[in-house]
Amino acid sequence: MSPINAVMRRELRSYFVTPVAYVFLVIFLVLAGTLTFYAGDFYEREQADLQPFFVMHPWLYLILVPAITMRMWAEESKGGTLELLLTLPLTLWQAMLGKFLAAWLFIGLALLLTFPIWITVNYLGAPDNGVIAAGYLGSWLMAGTFIAIGACLSALTRSQVVAFILTALVCVLLILVGQPQVLDFFQGALPRKLVRAIAHMSMLQHFEAISRGVLDVRDLLYFLISMIGWLIAGVLLLDLKRTR
Amino acid sequence: MIETDQLTRCYGNLTAVDALSIRVEPGQVLGLLGPNGAGKSTAMRMIAGFLIPTSGTARVCGYDVSREPLKAKRALGYLPEGAPSYGEMTVREFLQFIVRMRGLKADAAYRRFDEVVHRLQLEEVLGLGIDTLSKGLRRRVGLAQAILHDPPVLMLDEPTDGLDPNQKHAVRQLIDTMARERTILISTHLLEEVHALCNRVVIIAHGKLLADATPAELEQRSRYHGAVSFSAPGAGMSQEMLGRLPQVASIEVDPLDGRITVFPKTGERILEPVETLLREQGLEVSEIQLERGRLDEVFRQITTQDADAGRNVSSETAE
Numbered sequence: 001m002s003p004i005n006a007v008m009r010r011e012l013r014s015y016f017v018t019p020v021a022y023v024f025l026v027i028f029l030v031l032a033g034t035l036t037f038y039a040g041d042f043y044e045r046e047q048a049d050l051q052p053f054f055v056m057h058p059w060l061y062l063i064l065v066p067a068i069t070m071r072m073w074a075e076e077s078k079g080g081t082l083e084l085l086l087t088l089p090l091t092l093w094q095a096m097l098g099k100f101l102a103a104w105l106f107i108g109l110a111l112l113l114t115f116p117i118w119i120t121v122n123y124l125g126a127p128d129n130g131v132i133a134a135g136y137l138g139s140w141l142m143a144g145t146f147i148a149i150g151a152c153l154s155a156l157t158r159s160q161v162v163a164f165i166l167t168a169l170v171c172v173l174l175i176l177v178g179q180p181q182v183l184d185f186f187q188g189a190l191p192r193k194l195v196r197a198i199a200h201m202s203m204l205q206h207f208e209a210i211s212r213g214v215l216d217v218r219d220l221l222y223f224l225i226s227m228i229g230w231l232i233a234g235v236l237l238l239d240l241k242r243t244r
Numbered sequence: 245m246i247e248t249d250q251l252t253r254c255y256g257n258l259t260a261v262d263a264l265s266i267r268v269e270p271g272q273v274l275g276l277l278g279p280n281g282a283g284k285s286t287a288m289r290m291i292a293g294f295l296i297p298t299s300g301t302a303r304v305c306g307y308d309v310s311r312e313p314l315k316a317k318r319a320l321g322y323l324p325e326g327a328p329s330y331g332e333m334t335v336r337e338f339l340q341f342i343v344r345m346r347g348l349k350a351d352a353a354y355r356r357f358d359e360v361v362h363r364l365q366l367e368e369v370l371g372l373g374i375d376t377l378s379k380g381l382r383r384r385v386g387l388a389q390a391i392l393h394d395p396p397v398l399m400l401d402e403p404t405d406g407l408d409p410n411q412k413h414a415v416r417q418l419i420d421t422m423a424r425e426r427t428i429l430i431s432t433h434l435l436e437e438v439h440a441l442c443n444r445v446v447i448i449a450h451g452k453l454l455a456d457a458t459p460a461e462l463e464q465r466s467r468y469h470g471a472v473s474f475s476a477p478g479a480g481m482s483q484e485m486l487g488r489l490p491q492v493a494s495i496e497v498d499p500l501d502g503r504i505t506v507f508p509k510t511g512e513r514i515l516e517p518v519e520t521l522l523r524e525q526g527l528e529v530s531e532i533q534l535e536r537g538r539l540d541e542v543f544r545q546i547t548t549q550d551a552d553a554g555r556n557v558s559s560e561t562a563e
Contacts, residue, residue, distance in 0.1 A: 006344035010330070017332045080328035084389070087292040087324070088345045089317040243296045244255075 003090035007098025008105075015068075015106055024064055028110050031060055036117060048125025053117055054135045054211045058175050058204060061146045066167035068106065069150025070160040072099050073238065077158040086242075092235045100144075100151050100231060107143040111136055131213035138210030141223035142203060146171050148227040152234035155241070171203075178202020245269055245427050246291060246397060250300035253286050253451075260286040262451035263300065268444075270396070273423050275442035276431040279547050283451035284431040285325045288401050291429075292322045304397050318346075321395035323403055327386025331375035335366055335385055338374060339392065346393040356392060363418060364388045379406040387415065391422065398422065400430045404437060416440050435539040449547040463537030465545075472518045473505040474532035482525050489517050505535075 015021035032053065036042050040052025076082040085095060121127050150167040157163050176182055178199050186195050199205065203226075206219040246268040253261040261283040268274045276284050289295040291302045293309040293316060302309045307316040329338055339361070343353045361367055364384045369377060374385060383406055390398065403419070404412045419428060419441055430441065438445055438459050445462055447455040455462065463469055476482075483495055483504065491512035496505045508514040515534050522529050 003345055003347075006341060009344075010333075010341050013337070014330065014332050079331070080324065080326055081330055083289065083292075083294050083324040084328050087294050087317060087320070087322045088342070089314045089347075090345065091314070242294065243298075 003088070003094045004098045004101070007085075007090070007095055008102045011072075011099050011102030012106065015102070020068065020071075021106065024068060024106075025110055025113065028060060028064055029113060032056060032114055033117065035060075048121055048127040050117065050121055050127070050132050050135055051211070053114075054139055054207075057139045058142065058207065061143055062168060062171050062175065065103075065107070065143060065146040066150050066164045066171070068103050069147055069154055069167060070163040071154070072103070072151050072163075073155040073234075074158055074160045074163045077241075078160075092238050096151065096231055096235050096238070100147060100227075103147045103151070104140075104144050107147065108140055111140055111143075128213065131211075134213045134215055135211035137215075138207050138219075141210070141220070142207045145174075145203065145223050145226045145230070148230035148234070149174075152230045152237065155234045155237040174201065174203045176202075176204075178205040245303075245305055246399070246429055247303045248287070248291065248300065249302075251287065251290055251297055251302055252299045253283075253290060253295060254298045260451050261290070261297075264448065264451065264453055265300075266446055266453065266456070268427050268429055270425055270427050271423070272444055273419065273428045273430065273442045274444045274446060275438045276429060276446050276448065277433065277435075277438065277543065278431075278448040280433070282449045282547070284448065285401055286451075287448070288322075288399055288429070288431060289324075292320060292324070292399060293317055294324075318393075319395060319397050321390035321393065321398045323386050323390040323400040325401040327383045329374050329382065329385055329389065332373065334371055334373055335377070336370040338385065339388060342389050342392050348393060356394060360388045360392055365414070380408060380411050383407060384411070384415075387418070391418075395426075397427045398429070400428070402432055403430055404432070404434065412437075435543060438539060447543065447546050454546050454549075459539065460536075462539060462542050466535075466537030466539070466542045467507065468505075468535045468541065469537035470513065471505055471507045471535040472515050472532065473503055473535060474518075474522070474529050475501065475503050476522065476527050476529045482522065482527060485521060485525065486518065489514070489521065491517055 015024075035056040036050075036053040040055060042052050045052065073082070076085060086092070118132060121132075122129070146167075149170050150163070153166040153170065154160075154163040156166070178201070183195055183199055186198060190198075200222075206222045209216060209219045246266070248264055248266050251261055251264045252259065264283075264287055266274070276287070278284050286295065290297045291304065291309065293313045296310065304316040305319040307319065309316040330341075333341065339357060343357060348356065361370065364387055366381075366384060366388060369381055374382060377385065383403070387400070387403060390400065398419075400419075404415050407415060416437070419430070422428065430437075432438065442459060445455070445457060445459055446453060447462075483497070486492055486504075486506055487495055491508055491514045493507045493509045495507070497503070498505070506514060506518055515532075519532065522532075
């Protein structure tokens with residue numbers, strides 16, 4: 001078995017041995033459900049789609065993903081197991097990918113477990129299931145980007161709390177940066193092209209495009225490149241730690 | 245084989261390891277000795293490929309740890325300081341994780357797994373969480389991890405730290421049986437361990453190599469080497485007689501138990517003349533001993549010299 005696979009399995013197992021996995025799943029499912037019905041006006045809209053469900057995801061991830069990723073490297077640094085892991089025959093890349101994939105698969109599982117809401121909407125009406133599938137894909141890609149950010153920032157520090165706060169901060173910036181209020185703030189100060197470039201950095205914009213069912217290559221690329229970029233940064237940080 | 249060439253590591257202004265060049269051959273058990281903070285662990289971390297050297301190189305089985313890290317790491321079994329392991333895993337899960345990481349083939353892995361578990365007496369704790377184990381057991385789990393792939397080169401950072409005397413004995417036996425065709429580097433600050441295990445000793449302090457010798461050679465540097473000590477009631481008057489022997493340099497009496505130690509002049513053997521003299525005096529000697537030398541004294545003497553004096557010592561041994 002390849003080292004990536006071995007690291008991934010170990011990580012996944014540790015989620016379920018420590019209560020992290022169950023706490024996450026319960027909170028995610030309860031919040032995703034209640035927010036959809038109460039804050040998202042699922043019934044009052046009288047539309048057979050899952051927009052009110054997906055709209056909540058960035059905000060759920062904002063709190064819950066850093067909680068999963070904060071321990072990823074910080075805990076290994078602090079507990080000394082980083083030395084054990086990195087003196088086993090694997091590359092930094094393999095270690096990083098194994099950990100990233102474990103978290104990403106785990107969020108995938110959490111998303112799959114929201115299936116009752118999909119059943120509900122199909123029972124109540126006749127939604128476009130293609131759009132719903134695109135929504136799930138967009139949500140999963142966005143989660144992957146959050147995880148990659150968390151993985152990188154967890155490599156930065158030995159403190160899980162610091163990793164959590166930094167990750168949440170970067171994620172909230174990436175969510176908010178495309179909001180009209182933020183763009184208005186920049187409108188006067190920066191040239192128009194730059195403002196538009198900033199708007200394109202917004203995670204929300206790309207996520208909403210995908211979850212409306214429009215699968216544009218540019219939106220998919222945005223998430224893929226973000227993930228790869230943050231993971232590369234994380235690997236570089238880990239390497240830098242070995243020279244300092 | 246482990247080779248380091250001018251291996252250096254700085255943390256800011258502090259030079260933790262300073263141009264360390266050592267070479268350990270198969271069949272050798274090299275004890276890396278030094279006071280706390282001497283740079284033992286830092287040196288080992290560089291050889292294991294965890295830390296990147298500021299300058300210089302390290303090779304394991306001929307593979308440069310910076311250029312061919314995977315090959316070097318495959319050849320090496322390493323027990324990091326404090327024997328870290330994943331606390332939330334059971335011993336079995338943890339060792340199986342190592343088996344997978346090492347890419348061991350299925351049947352060979354099972355056989356080797358059983359053998360290592362048996363050797364380190366871990367059968368009864370296989371199903372227990374590592375967090376719940378005692379310090380000694382955790383150390384043994386760490387050792388099992390290091391030898392699971394039967395590596396040609398073994399590097400153990402304080403392997404017997406935290407073990408009780410019986411466990412220490414068991415671990416030393418294990419290292420002894422593994423020693424024959426392997427290259428073993430252990431760090432320790434237990435001098436008894438050097439006697440029990442090592443056929444070569446390197447002493448470092450402030451990151452610099454101060455001595456490289458066999459334990460016996462180090463003992464010869466002790467002023468106690470070749471001295472004769474004995475306990476005899478009423479030996480006070482014979483002290484003067486002993487002092488008159490031509491081979492004797494000085495005499496010391498332990499103020500606590502009255503034990504007398506007679507030091508020889510350089511190159512002289514004094515056991516026989518002292519014995520003869522005592523017999524002639526008709527003294528009842530309850531016990532008499534020829535001292536081999538005291539490692540702790542040599543260790544202190546070497547590591548408390550200033551760095552310049554230290555360099556002289558190391559150039560002496562290099563000759």
